[in-house]
Amino acid sequence: MPVSAAASAREILTRLHDVMASRAPAQSKLNSVVNVIGEAMDSEVCSIYLLREGLLELFATRGLDQEAVHVTRLAMGEGLVGTIAANVETLNLAEAAAHPDFAYRPETGEDRFHSFAGVPIIRRERAVGVLAVQHSEPRRYADVEIEALQTVAMVMSELIANAGLIDPTSDPVARPQSTAEARVTGFKLVDGMAAGAAVFHQPRIHIEHTVAEDTEAERHRVYAAFDKMRDQIDRMSSQAEFGVGGEHEEVLETYKMFAYDEGWARRINEAIDSGLTAEAAIERVQQRTRMRMREIDDPLLRDRMHDLEDLSNRLIRIVSGQLSTAAQMGLRQDSILIARNLGPAELLEYDRRRLKGVILEEGSLTAHVTIVARAMGVPMLGRVRDIKQLVAEGDRLLLDSEEESLTIRPSTAMEEAFDAKLLVTQRRRAAFARLRGAEPVTKDGHRMTVMVNAGLRDDVAAIELTGADGIGLFRTEFQFLVSATLPQRERQQRLYRDVLDAAGDKPVVFRTVDIGGDKALPYLDHDENSEEENPAMGWRALRLALDREALMKAQARALLEAGAGRVLNVMFPMVSEPWEFDEALELFEVQRNWLSDRGRKLPTEVRFGVMLEVPALAETLDMILPKLDFLSIGTNDLTQFLFAADRAHPKLALRYDWLSPAILRFIRRVQTQAGAAGVPVAVCGEMGGRPLEAMALLGLGIERLSITPAAVGSIKAMVRSLDRDALMAEMNGWLATPPRSLRPLLTRWAEAHGVELA
Structure with missing residues (x-):
């Protein structure tokens, strides 16, 4: 075998060019090709399989029985060759028969060969064939050999296409035409x-x-x-x-x-x-x-x-x-x-x-x-x-x-239906836009707080566009997700300061970085990015930040410096137990003292809160509430944790209703306990952005919502058409002896009382 991939590939390509430029028939060219590759790589077997009518057909071989040519066919995903084509992957095996997808074809006479390497022949990003080599001795092929095979396979794609050997029925360029809707x-x-x-x-x-x-x-x-x-x-x-x-x-x-x-x-x-x-x-x-x-x-x-x-x-x-x-x-x-x-x-x-x-x-x-x-x-x-x-x-x-x-x-x-919906959407948006300056006050005089969720600097414009009361959740991790490297403290500080400047006198709640789990970053250590069986419940959010102390210190200083001269609201995600909040708070205090000792300007006040997503935290509220300035309930993660149901699972996505007694009773208990302690409670997440679900939250005593900007108009309209005291009285009765879901009861009640849910 030549000492380098480049030298090996160059030798093969030079000889292949001469073969394919000749006037010999296509089959004769392929027979020469497998001999060229086999000789250059000192390979006992070299075979070419091409996709014909959905099957991978052995078109040429050096080393296997010639009687198998145009006889041996494998379906996509069948055998080693079919697996390579289906997955568009390379296989390099010391013992081919040990692979779970190995399929023995007796007509080929391949039982005397042990090692196997195969690469896909790719055209327009799909496999149209497979190039494979085999040896009788068990061994894995060297990287230079695999590299040479891959280079040759790439060139062969164009060569076999020019020779008319790609079956039109298998050509990925071809696609069915239809005039049906x-x-x-x-x-x-x-x-x-x-x-x-x-x-x-x-x-x-x-x-x-x-x-x-x-x-x-x-x-x-x-x-x-x-x-x-x-x-x-x-x-x-x-x-x-x-x-x-x-x-x-x-x-x-x-x-x-x-x-x-x-x-x-x-x-x-x-x-x-x-x-x-x-x-x-x-x-x-x-x-x-x-x-x-x-x-x-x-x-x-x-x-x-x-x-x-x-x-x-x-x-x-x-x-x-x-x-x-x-x-x-x-x-x-x-x-x-x-x-x-x-x-x-x-x-x-x-x-x-x-x-x-x-x-x-x-x-x-x-x-x-x-x-x-x-x-x-x-x-x-x-x-x-x-x-x-x-x-x-x-x-x-x-x-x-x-x-x-x-x-x-x-x-x-x-x-016509699309145009009608578009017109209704435009009119509804226009109507909601007219509510931009209107306050979310219920018919019986209760002032609700409606804020928006954000994660990008540009999202702050939604405060002015919707008339929201501020940003109830600013997801700081987006800056980490779009960066190729860990964002430096100065970059973080610049983002947070810009957000606060854009928000003006409206409050902004910064959630500390929620990365890890299913939001792994390529620039974290490899073992820290290793695949987790349950990423949503894994090493993420505050758990990761407390372990990666330098990361959180940088963010703490960036937030404190950005908030100089103003009120800074900081919220910690995925808090499971009070000691996690204590450690995060101490880390911020150390950074605040460090800045103070150096005469740096500090926020006039720093308010700390937690995001209640892990149900365990509800069992220790009496321990943590005295330390909090505010509490936010994250309904997206809370729902899947409470029901032990992955919200992304198609069979479970609609099974557990936000208006089920379990969720509503849980939220009411948290709201009651926090209210008694004088700690304001907000709900962040999709639940608060849906008019019927938001109405139910108000009926539980929730007064603060942080939602997607697009939902602000419809939520304001619902709030302004609602008699909250009347709903709270009904909710107490319903939750005492609840049905499977309160959705039908809430829907009928809203219709009967003229609550706007559009």
């Missing part, structure tokens, strides 16, 4: 409704030449493309029309960091050394990145990898001169963009007058593109599976991210 669902990333024509982003280009004739010339092409790409990114980030100071700026800074990453450039250079053209080298590194992404369970780390995918697409387009995205071609009408995923810079290239919405096959709330789309005000729906198989370019689409739905080729009746 359809409706699919997804995951709401950015709220809103939109109508427009389907436009595919199409960032990928066709690579015509994969084998380099002059590696130095290819290297210079890549250097020039890097310079042009970096100039584009610098210019784009400076021209983004968002105003000053938002999380989108940090997103673009992180994106620029990837663009200037020397490690990425080095890997592309190494691929060129193996004999690839500039385009093929970038694609080779991109394929490796995609395969890594499939192995990564952490969604946040996957989101960061998508930035690199975006940059790779951009670099390939520059080096090839094929600027063929929909953004570069221009949108000719109101459009809804469809993509597997997007980078933040790619979204910024679109005409914001024409771009009405975005549909992603992937996507997440913390992805960089989501943060930028929110800043742009573009509705976005994510996790819409197989959308490219259902939609044709130009199809009429109706996007309703509030309903988490997409209507494809709508009928006239569907269009």
Whole structure:
């Protein structure tokens, strides 16, 4: 075996180029290919399987029985070859038969071979075949051998496509066409409704030449493309029309960091050394990145990898001169963009007058593109599976991210219903907007406090837009989630100060960082990011912060310095026992004393509270209430902990009602005990943002809600139409001998008493 992956791959590619350039029949070429690879790698077996009519067919082999060619077929996911293709993964096995997916095919005569290595042949991000080698002696293949196989497989994809060996029925480019109306669902990333024509982003280009004739010339092409790409990114980030100071700026800074990453450039250079053209080298590194992404369970780390995918697409387009995205071609009408995923810079290239919405096959709330789309005000729906198989370019689409739905080729009746809902939504928003200056006072004179939840600097504008009483929950972890490295204290301080400045005389409650568990960060130690069986109940929030004392000290100082001269409200999440609050409080006090000793200006007052999410804390309220300035009930986590039910589980999501006696009695008990101690109680979470559920909370004695900005108008309207004392009297009776759920009783009562629940 040659000593380096580059030398091995270059030798094979040179010989393959000569074979595929010949005028021999396709089958003869493949027979020569397996011999070239086998000889170069000193392999006893080299086999090529190609996807035909949904099955992986043995097309050529060196070392297996020739009678098996065009006879042995494996389904996707069947045997080692089928597993490689189905998962688009590499297998490297010292003993093939020991693998759980091993399937013996006697016609191949492979029983005398023990070791096995196989790599997918990928076209347009899907496997269209498998390249495999085998040896009789049990051994794992060296990294350089696997690297050479992967490089050769990438080139073979283009070679077999040019030779017409990719079955049209298996080609991932092909997709069924339909004129029938359809409706699919997804995951709401950015709220809103939109109508427009389907436009595919199409960032990928066709690579015509994969084998380099002059590696130095290819290297210079890549250097020039890097310079042009970096100039584009610098210019784009400076021209983004968002105003000053938002999380989108940090997103673009992180994106620029990837663009200037020397490690990425080095890997592309190494691929060129193996004999690839500039385009093929970038694609080779991109394929490796995609395969890594499939192995990564952490969604946040996957989101960061998508930035690199975006940059790779951009670099390939520059080096090839094929600027063929929909953004570069221009949108000719109101459009809804469809993509597997997007980078933040790619979204910024679109005409914001024409771009009405975005549909992603992937996507997440913390992805960089989501943060930028929110800043742009573009509705976005994510996790819409197989959308490219259902939609044709130009199809009429109706996007309703509030309903988490997409209507494809709508009928006239569907269009009319959509337009009617959009009109009602616009009118309702207009009516709610008129309540912006109105106070949330019940019909019987009780003044409620309605605040908003936030996590981005831009979210603070919702106070003015909705007329909310302040920010009842500012999630400080968002800054940590969008950063490529741990945010320095100065950056944190700048964010918190900007939020307080924007809020003016309205209060802001900062929740200390809630990371860890299902919000793992790529820059934490590897063992601290290890997969947890129950991440929501794992090493997260205050538990992590107390263990990572330096992290919390930095945040404490940042908050104290940002709050200089004003009232600072600090809330600790996921407190299970009073001693955790005591430790967190002591840490803040140490930092406050440190600043005071150095003559730094301090907040006029620091008010401390906890978020009650863990039911255990309710059993020690008598111990912790005397130390608290306020208490917030986090209904999202509380519900799943109280019922031992994962709220993300599809079979359990609707099973446990927020209006069940268990939740309502629990909240009433906490409210009663805290009220007797003189500690104000707020409810944070989705429960408080739903008019019927919020009405029930008011009936329990809750007077403070912190909700999503979009819900403020409807909650204010409900409050102003409610006789709270009358409802409280009914609630006491209902909860004494409750039914399975109070939802029907509350609904009927609201209708009978004219409570506005729209």
